[in-house]
Amino acid sequence: DGGITQSPKYLFRKEGQNVTLSCEQNLNHDAMYWYRQDPGQGLRLIYYSQIVNDFQKGDIAEGYSVSREKKESFPLTVTSAQKNPTAFYLCASTLDRDQPQHFGDGTRLSIL
Amino acid sequence: AQSVTQPDIHITVSEGASLELRCNYSYGATPYLFWYVQSPGQGLQLLLKYFSGDTLVQGIKGFEAEFKRSQSSFNLRKPSVHWSDAAEYFCAVATSGAGSYQLTFGKGTKLSVIP
Secondary structure, rough: OOOOEOOOOOEEEEOOOOOEEEEOOOOOOOEEEEEEOOOOEEEEEEEEEEOOOOEEEEOOOOOOOOOEOOOOEEEEOOOOOOOOOOOEEEEEEOOOOOOEEOOOOEEEEOOO | EEEEEEOOOOOEOOOOOEEEOOEEEEEOOEEEEEEEEEOOOOOEEEEEEEOOOOOOOOHHHEEEEEEEEEHHHHOOOOOOOOHOOOOEEEEEEEEHHHHOOEEEEEEOOEEEEEE
């Protein structure tokens, strides 16, 4: 079945460390997105990419970086510059602007 | 800038009772509107969407929503709630752009169901 796979499900970061969250989709979707979810805050957009080798900052991009070298993959790196990284991270994708976004099952990041 | 307001943080209903979750949006153009549901520790599942046409939209799991332009609202309804409906519900509005769109989410409404 087609879908979005996020890994790992749980991730722990030490102080000063960069960590990378994986997002892979086999839906042949062009656009991919990363959201951050905090309790009681809804979802906030970090980065999005409409095509390979192109991406744009969302509302809360500071302390994060992304790449889009392949259509299927959109990894998110949480850098040491992100001072409050503990959150639930969700990846999504969509075929085009007339289709809804599909979501992965998320990665929960915590600080050691 | 676009925004979405879900006025109710937490709602508790009895199983079998009717349900209405409120959503108000702020967006200058014709909106694309969505309702998603999230179980604890899981991703979001699409319940229904409104892009254009009939303002009463049917979704999965017996849910429906009505788009009211005059009230800038897109409330979610279900005539009879089941215990498995307990989850968090998010309303979202899409801002259109070339090629794709970005979603702005409300802060969510947590639904508890009393057996």
